[in-house]
Amino acid sequence: MKRFAWPSLVISSLLAAALAAAETRPQYGGTLHVAMRAAPATLDPSDSTQTDSFTRRNLTLLIFETLLTTDSSGRMHPALALSWQAALGNQRWQFRLRRDVKFHDGTALTAEIAAASLRAANPSWKVFAEGDSVVIECETNDPEVPGELALPRNSIVKRNPDGKPSGTGPFHIVDWQPAKKLTLAAEENYWGGRPFLDAIEIEVGKNYHDQSIALELGRADLVEVAPEQVHRASIDGRHVSSSEPMELVALLFARDATTPEEKLLREALALSVERASMRSVLLQGAGQPAPSILPTWMSGYGFVFPAETDLPRARHLRDQVRGVTTWTIAYDSSDPIARLLAERVALNARDAGLSLQPAATPAADVRVVRIPLAAADPWIALANVGPVIGLPAPKINGGSAEDLYSAEQSLLATRRLIPLFHLPATYAAAGTLRNWKPGPDGSWSLADAWLENEKQ
């Protein structure tokens, strides 16, 4: 009995190990089906009229590439630029381009094309080609130029005469139906090596519910998960992955506070908001309460800002202002959590004696907004928040945490923005999607992912 049992056990173990090894081995081929909520009308990364979102950034980086990339710790890595150097006290930056890189239409990447792309994305920059390098000259000391170049919106785009953009990314466009569907195919001559996936079909404009059903029915391999559904999805056994809390949910006023009374009222509103109960109930524990623009994991000082509700003080501030001002608080009607947040904020505000009327209207006094932070680099992230909310970029006088704090504090002091939460970008993937995990900044990195056999 023993003699028979032991060899069988050994053979079984060896077979199991062999099968496991076969499952983890990358496989080429297959079409990845992705569903997403955002519905961009254009794929041009420099089109500032489109709403910024993690999904759009990821679409961009499937097709286009930047000169540099950043890792989770914020360090810069070569991409289309092999090397770079600063001169004149960070006022002149020179980026030497990678050779033998070609656009999807077969055109070689040149410094002139790269410079033209960057100029189109940053009209205020002085960018020009110098040999095989792209040179950027700044009027002042700007150490954040490499970080800026790592942003998706600064991807290198070659604009063809027919208006269609062409990139150097791992996938090229096969079919693009704006606001409906995007079909990508693997770029065989990608300088970084051909992706494992043969193609990616991305359906845009799908709400969370439809995405969840598509994943459940096997019609999608990768979908977004609403923050409040993350807990439920995990309980249901989905393969859920999240980025770091990179998306700021906040109340954004349509205009500056012009009077001291209005500033008092806005401060009262900020003090009346119950972030904790909203997070535990509405967000079902997802995200982090955000009294600050930058999340603590990014800035390190987020705890300094008070996140607790202070209703007595809110009432006190409210009582200092005579008369009743009714604000309309708007939300994105396609975002279910935004409406609940707006209604809850209105309820909290009522407790403080403030009057907010929720409405799904474009014209409102205050709006619940989602602001994807531009990068994991706090300086770059904060610098990009200002223009997003209609304010100039905050002036950061140095590279220390205190300088960053001062800049954020000055931005908050405008009372234009009341931070509520920092939310991660969360995705649910089919079990057949391998070697995939979103980056800390929510990036997809699908060039290295592959599908198991049954999906091919």
Add this chain to the structure above:
Amino acid sequence: MTFRHKLLAVFSLTVFLSVAAVAWLVSAMTRRAFDKADNDRTAALVTQFQREFERQGAEVVRRVETVTASDAVTRMATMLNRTSTDSSGYFELAKSLADSYQLDFLEFVDARGNIISSAQWPAKFGYPETAFESLSSSDKQPAFLKQEEVQDSTALGLFAVRASHVGDRPIYVMGGRRLDKNFLSGLVTPSDSRALLYQNRGDRFSSDLLVEPASGNTPLSDPRSVDKFAPIIQAVRQSNQEMAGVIHWSADQADDELFHAVPLRGNGSEHPLLGILLVGNSRRSYVELKRHIRDSALLVGSGGIVLAILLSSWAAARVTRRVEQLALAAQEVTAGNWNARVDASGDDEVAQLAGSFNRMTAELLNQKERLVQTERVAAWRELARRLAHELKNPLFPLQLTVENLLRARQSDSNQFDEVFRESARTLLAEISNLKGIIGRFSEFSRMPQPQLQDVQINDILRAVAQLFRAQLQAPGRPPIACHLDLDDELRTIAADPELVHRALSNLVLNAMDAMPNGGALTLRSDREDGKIIIEVADTGSGLTPEECERIFTPYYTTKQHGTGLGLAIVQSVVSDHGGRISVQSQPGRGTTFVIELPRNPDTLRIVPAASEVSQSNG
């Protein structure tokens, strides 16, 4: 208006009033019957609403009980009875169960009264349920009305509360249905009725709070139309009792609706007025029936009036024909035809009246004939007396003269001749006097017919004044002042100037005779009602009433040497011109003769030949 027309009008008015009274009576009875039917229908509708209300309430209770007993709620209650479990995981449970069980409102409330999950206001989790203290979760508690605060407004709903007693800490389930358009649409109402709901909030009427059925009658899209509910809503809010009122949607009364406003009260000790049910009934059928009655009444009334006029004309003609004959006969009698007679056949009052009239006219005719005979005899006697008197005066000198001649015959011839000559002169003078007397009588009997021509009376009056001016101022007698008071705008008339001149001259002579001691003579002309008025006034001795009565009688005189024919001639002239003369006098205050002459010949021709003389004393 003639008697016949009056009779006709009375008959017609009687018929019209009768028809109007009947129409009003029918209309009033119809209105009363319609109001009764309307009240019955409204009461039925209200009763139906209450039954529907109870049925819906029972349905709400059933659904809430089902939710309470559901696995999900039981599981939630079980989990929440564990101290370590928070309620955030059940945030969306109310919404999903409300959808499943078709409830408009659903809330889960913990034992402390805090909302765990709310379907109608999801963001309200953690907040206390305001009505928690007043709610009873008894299993026998029926559904009740409640105003529920939702995100952007306050809704009226039919609620039920039940509790899930899984552990020590019960979970309360409060569910309900909204009283909204769909609820009202579920009420089965007659085609011309409808039910609306007013949600009683705030101090003033607001058109936004009026809920009408999702389908059915004309929607109240115009806020001004909705505002017409304000008075009845305010009345119910003030009195807290059922009220009724008519709402006029347009100028057409057929569009009117009679609304009964029924207060809907909530639970609690004060039973607050939460809503007002408005049950409306169209007045179209009533108004159209009323119009039909009115049109019929008008038609019948008009026909009746026409028929009444025809019948009344016939009846009035029958009744008034003999009366009219009487009136005509009376007019003939008035005009001098004393022989007028009417048909006196029959035995009714009119026949008796006609007989009396005939007898009266016959008696009058007899009396007139007797009077004429008497006057004729009197006139002949007066004529004889005057003739005797007139003739006696010259006869006496004639007799004396003849006797003197006879006596002178016995004297010598010279003396006789002288007496003869003297007597002959006397005889001739007296005979001439007799001839004059006879001539005047002859002249009176032969008064000529007037030769009419355009005459200015003022000219004749001036000529008469001029003619007698010398005599009035003649030396040796007291002077008489002559005054002319003439209307300068007097128009010409058709008259015989010589006869008028003679008549006026006679009046002036009479006046002079009446003023032996002097005085004033006034000749006056004037106009009145198409006539010329001529006055000859003196300030003489005047006349007695008896003299005034007889002064125009021929041969009657108040003077010693008058013939009594002067004023008779004046009267004859005036009468021949179609006029009349009268006298106004008082003894000692003078006399005024007033002549009225018609202005034109046309009037002259139709005036009766007989003159009318009116006499009056000042």
